C-alpha cells in the first residue's frame with residue numbers, strides 16, 4: 001500500500017536546500033567564490049524562511065503540528081524503535097526534532113552570514129554594522145554552520161538507521177518519489193498552497209540572481225592585501 005507523503009514543493013525544497021547548503025559550506029573558505037557563497041547562503045536562508053511559513057499552514061505531514069515532538073512520543077519512539085509501520089507516516093519523533101533543528105540552524109547560518117558581511121562594511125540587503133562586531137559574527141557564523149553540518153550528519157545517520165530497520169517502508173526513496181509504503185492518508189495541496197509554492201521557489205531564485213548580479217560583496221583578505229600593495233606602489 002503506497003501513500004503520498006511528501007508533495008512536490010517539499011521535495012524540490014529539500015533537494016535545493018541540500019545542494020545550496022553543501023555548496024555554500026564548501027565555498028565558505030574560498031575567497032575567490034565569496035559572491036557565489038553569499039548568493040547560495042542567502043538562497044538557502046530564504047528557502048528555509050518559506051519552509052517555516054509553510055510549517056504553519058502547509059499540507060498534511062509538512063505542518064509542524066504533524067511533527068510528533070512531545071516527550072511522550074520521543075520516549076515511546078526510543079523504547080520501541082521497531083514500532084508498527086503506520087505509527088508515524090511523516091517524520092518520526094527523532095526525525096522531527098532534527099528537522100526542526102536543521103530549519104532553525106540553517107536560518108541562523110544565513111542570518112549570521114548577513115551580519116558578518118554587514119560588519120565587513122558591505123551590507124547585504126542594505127544592512128551595515130560597525131566593523132567592531134566582525135570577530136563576533138565571524139565566530140558565530142563559523143560555529144553555527146558547523147552545527148548545521150553535525151545536524152546533517154545525524155540526519156543522514158537517521159535515514160540510514162531507518163532504512164536498515166524499516167527498509168520496506170521506503171523512507172529513503174520518499175524524498176525522491178513522494179511515496180512511502182505505508183497505509184495512511186494521502187497528502188495533497190490546496191490551490192492556495194500551490195500558489196505559495198511558486199513564490200517559495202521564485203523568491204529564493206530572485207535573491208540568488210540579485211546577489212550574483214547587483215549586490216556589492218565584502219572584499220576578501222587577498223583582495224585587501226593587493227589593494228594595500230598597489231597603494232604602496234603608487235605612493236612610491
Ligand code: HEM
Pocket residue numbers: 010013014017018019021022051062090091092095099102103152155156159171172173174175
Ligand atoms: C545538506 C544535506 C541535507 C539537508 C540540509 C537535509 C535537510 C532535510 C530537511 C530540512 C528535511 C525535512 C523536510 C521537510 O519537512 O520539509 C529532510 C527530510 C528528509 N531527507 Fe534530507 N537533507 C539533506 C540531505 C539528504 C540526503 C543526502 C538524503 C538521502 C540520501 C536525504 C533524505 C531525506 C529524507 C528521506 C527525508 C524524509 C525523512 C522522513 O520521512 O522523516 N536528505 N531533510
Ligand code: HEM
Pocket residue numbers: 020021024025026027028029030031034037038040041042044045106109110111112113114115116117120124141142145218220221
Ligand atoms: C547556509 C548558509 C551558509 C553556510 C553553510 C556558510 C558557510 C560558511 C563557511 C564554512 C565559511 C568559512 C568559515 C571559516 O573559514 O572559518 C563561511 C564564511 C563566510 N560566510 Fe558563510 N555560510 C552561509 C551563509 C552565508 C551568508 C548568507 C552570507 C552573507 C550574506 C555569508 C557570508 C560569509 C562571509 C563574509 C564569510 C567570510 C569569508 C572570508 O572572509 O573568507 N555566509 N561561511
